[in-house]
Amino acid sequence: MxxxxxVVAGGGGFIGGHLIGDLLSRGFTNIRSIxxxxxxxxxxxxxxxxxxxxxxxxxxxxxxxxxxxxxxxxLAADMGGMGFIENNKALCxxxxxxxxxxxxxxxxxxxxRYFYASSACVYxxxxxxSEDVVALKESDAYPGMPxxxxxxxxxxxxxxxxxxxxxxxxxxxxxxxHNVYGPLGTWDGGRxxxxxxxxxxxxxxxxxxxxxxxxxxxxxxxxxxxYIDDCLKGxxxxxxxxxxxxxxxxxxxxxxxxxxxSIVEDIIGLKLDRNYNLDAPKGVNGRNSDNxxxxxxxxxxxxxxxxxxxxxxxxxxREEYNATHGTNLTANQTAGVTKNG
Ligand code: NAD
Numbered sequence: 038m039x040x041x042x043x044v045v046a047g048g049g050g051f052i053g054g055h056l057i058g059d060l061l062s063r064g065f066t067n068i069r070s071i072x073x074x075x076x077x078x079x080x081x082x083x084x085x086x087x088x089x090x091x092x093x094x095x096x097x098x099x100x101x102x103x104x105x106x107x108x109x110x111x112l113a114a115d116m117g118g119m120g121f122i123e124n125n126k127a128l129c130x131x132x133x134x135x136x137x138x139x140x141x142x143x144x145x146x147x148x149x150r151y152f153y154a155s156s157a158c159v160y161x162x163x164x165x166x167s168e169d170v171v172a173l174k175e176s177d178a179y180p181g182m183p184x185x186x187x188x189x190x191x192x193x194x195x196x197x198x199x200x201x202x203x204x205x206x207x208x209x210x211x212x213x214x215h216n217v218y219g220p221l222g223t224w225d226g227g228r229x230x231x232x233x234x235x236x237x238x239x240x241x242x243x244x245x246x247x248x249x250x251x252x253x254x255x256x257x258x259x260x261x262x263x264y265i266d267d268c269l270k271g272x273x274x275x276x277x278x279x280x281x282x283x284x285x286x287x288x289x290x291x292x293x294x295x296x297x298x299s300i301v302e303d304i305i306g307l308k309l310d311r312n313y314n315l316d317a318p319k320g321v322n323g324r325n326s327d328n329x330x331x332x333x334x335x336x337x338x339x340x341x342x343x344x345x346x347x348x349x350x351x352x353x354x355r356e357e358y359n360a361t362h363g364t365n366l367t368a369n370q371t372a373g374v375t376k377n378g
Contacts, residue, residue: 042067044106046093046139047113048086049079051222052154052214052268056110057083059269071102072113080221094131099138103146108276110152111139116187117228119253122158123318126186136194144207151207152276153198155283157215157324158188168259170323172289175213175282175330184320195283202281212275215287215326219265219346220353231294232262232347235301236354243307244364250309254319256295261325263288264346267339274335287326288339300344304351306369 043060047053048070057070058081069087072079076088091098093113103109114132116122122129136153143151160173161182183192191213198209218232225237231253242248263286271286292300295311302308328338355366 039064040067041107042069042105044069044071044102044109046071046102046109046111046135048072049074049076050112051080052217052265053112054079054081054221055219055265055269056112056272057081057086061085069102093139094134096138096141099142103139103142103148106146106148108150109139109143109148111136112154117223118230118234119318119320121228122184122187129187130190133190133194136197140197140201140207144201144205149208150276151198151209152272153194153209153211155191155195155211155213156188157213157287157326158184159192159195159213162321165321165324168257168293168323170259170291170325172325172327173285174327175284210276210278210280211283212271212286213283214263214268215285216260216262217265217268218262219350224354224357231260231297232350233354235298236351237358239301239305239307239309240355240358240366242309243305243366244362248309250298250311252294252298252311252313253317254294255313255315256298256311257293258319259291259293259323259325261288261291262343263339264341267341271339274337278335280334284331285326285328286331286339289326289328290343291325292343300347301351304348304369
C-alpha cells in the first residue's frame with residue numbers, strides 16, 4: 038500500500054517535516070504535505086512530495102487536502118513554547134477549526150486512519166503543582182482543567198476525534214506528545230521551546246562573550262523531553278494500532294530546567310552565570326509522562342536519552358546560528374571540559 042495517498046497537515050512544521058522524511062525513507066511514494074506558511078519557510082521541503090500551501094482552518098481547503106487520502110496526520114496547529122501559548126490563547130484555540138474541518142473532510146473522503154497530535158497540556162493543572170511530580174497517566178486529563186487556551190483546544194479536539202470514531206466510524210488515533218525536540222525546528226523568534234531556546238542562549242553567550250544565562254522561572258520546574266526519532270516511531274505504532282483512547286507519547290526521563298541547562302552547557306563546553314526571571318512564562322511546576330500504558334500496549338516507549346538527543350539538536354542549532362549571525366562557532370570536542378567562563 039506504499040503508493041496510497043498519505044496526507045500530512047502541518048508538513049512545513051517541525052514534526053510534520055520529519056514525518057514526511059520518515060515516510061519517504063520507508064518507501065511511501067504518494068504524500069501530500071500541506072501548510073499555511075509559504076514553502077520557503079518550511080523546515081523541510083521534499084520535491085518528490087505534493088506540496089500545498091493552504092489554510093486548513095477553511096473547510097474547502099480541508100476537503101481538497103483529504104481528497105483521495107488513505108491516511109491523514111493532523112500536525113497543523115498555531116503553537117509554540119510557553120512564551121507563545123501563554124500570550125496567544127485565542128490563536129491557539131482557533132486551531133480547533135483545523136481539526137474540525139479535517140475530521141469532516143476525512144470522514145467524507147472515507148479516510149482509513151486519522152492521526153491527531155494532542156499534547157500533555159491537556160492534563161489537569163491540579164496534578165502538576167509540584168516539581169516533585171507523580172508522572173501523568175492518561176486518566177489524569179479528567180476532570181478537565183487543562184492549560185488555558187492551547188490545552189483546552191487539544192482536549193476538545195481529542196474528544197471530537199473520539200466522537201467521529203464512535204458516530205461515523207472514522208478510525209481516529211490520538212497521541213499526547215510531551216515536549217518534542219530535535220533538529221529542523223523552531224530555535225528562535227518567540228515560538229521556540231525550552232530545549233532549543235537553551236541551546237541558542239548558550240551558543241549566543243559563547244559568541245558574544247556575555248556569560249550570563251537567563252532562565253525562565255526558578256529553574257526547579259521539572260519536565261521530560263522526547264527526541265524526534267522516538268516521536269516518529271510512536272506516531273507510526275499508535276496510528277496503526279488498535280489503541281482508540283488518547284495515549285501518552287513522551288519520554289519519562291525527568292529533569293529540572295536547571296539540569297537541562299547543565300546538559301547543554303556540558304555539550305557546548307561553557308559554564309554560565311544563571312539569573313532567574315521569575316516573571317517569565319514557565320508553565321506548570323512539574324510534568325512527566327507515565328509510560329505504563331504504552332509499554333503495556335505496544336511493548337515500547339521512547340528511550341533516546343536527553344543527552345544524546347540534545348547533542349544532535351545543539352549541533353544543528355550551532356549551524357543555523359553560524360549561518361544567521363555570520364559566526365564560526367565550532368563543536369566542543371571534549372564535552373564536559375569548559376572552554377572558558
Ligand atoms: P510547528 O509549529 O513546527 O508545526 C505546526 C505547523 O502547522 C506549522 O508549520 C504551521 O505553519 C502549520 N499551521 C498552522 N496553522 C495552519 C493552518 N491554518 N493551515 C495549515 N497549516 C497550519 O509545531 P510542531 O512542533 O511540529 O507540532 C506539531 C503538532 O504537534 C501540533 O499539533 C502541536 O500542537 C503538537 N505538539 C507538539 C509538541 C512539541 O513539543 N513540538 C508537543 C505537544 C504537541
